Amino acid sequence: MQIVPVTRVDFTSVLPRFLSLYVMSFLTPRDLCSAAQVSWHWRVLAEQVRG
Numbered sequence: 001m002q003i004v005p006v007t008r009v010d011f012t013s014v015l016p017r018f019l020s021l022y023v024m025s026f027l028t029p030r031d032l033c034s035a036a037q038v039s040w041h042w043r044v045l046a047e048q049v050r051g
Helices: 017-024 029-036 040-050
Strands: none
Touching (some): 017 040, 029 040
């Protein structure tokens, strides 16, 4: 078992989906576009926030 430092935990993998979407809903459109480039999972969430 590997111990991962807290600074490297992806909050979207720990929080329920609706909370991740809520957090991302506070991002500006520009920041949301940047977040969408982090990973495939973040892109899916960002697209759902944009609606």
